[in-house]
Amino acid sequence: MKLYHSPTSPFARKVRVLIREKGALAQVTEELAAAMSDPQSLIEANPLGKVPALILKDGTSFFDSPLICEYLDAVLAGPPLFPAAGPERWRALRFQALADGIMDAAVSLVFEMNRPETERSEMWMGRWRRAVTRGIGVLEHEVSLLDGPLDIGGIATGAALGYLDFRHAAMNWQAGAPELAGWWRDLAKRQSFAETAPPV
Known part of the structure; x- marks a missing residue:
């Protein structure tokens, strides 16, 4: 999987912290994206032109940090960071x-x-x-x-x-x-x- 991010985005930082807490840096590569320049790679990952954006192995893209975080928490090994219920x-x-x-x-x-x-x-x-x-x-x-x-x-x-x-x-x-x-x-x-x- 690939995560497009900016080092100054707090929303991207939230995802990047979660990846590290899951011990999953080997499963998710991080690529810088200058969102304000509308790079084509980011637009293809997120039509809204925002970071963070996550590309799955099959080419599916997820965007918006709550969705990305919950998806990664569900599919990656490591301690659960979203309580299950209740x-x-x-x-x-x-x-x-x-x-x-x-x-x-x-x-x-x-x-x-x-x-x-x-x-x-x-x-x-x-x-x-x-x-x-x-x-x-x-x-x-x-x-x-x-x-x-x-x-x-x-x-x-x-x-x-x-x-x-x-x-x-x-x-x-x-x-x-x-x-x-x-x-x-x-x-x-x-x-x-x-x-x-x-x-x-």
């Missing part, structure tokens, strides 16, 4: 949804800030910042639920927090979320996260 599954999927939403807002904010200043929408930037702040507030309140074996909820949360550190350091989210910040400092030392950290 409350633990819904807890993990809820954390993934919250973290993905934070990433959506944070990535949208980067794109908007990259537009010429006169074309930026303060309304949208404000909404995205508030969404991130509210999401961090929920994570701070519920961080104890992330304790225990790492699963997709924790992986997604780590990818989101790492992206905020990378692209939005000025937001200083750690100041208002000390428990979450401590949890993230510990997780960031884990080999799967250390190996997938965005470039400095």
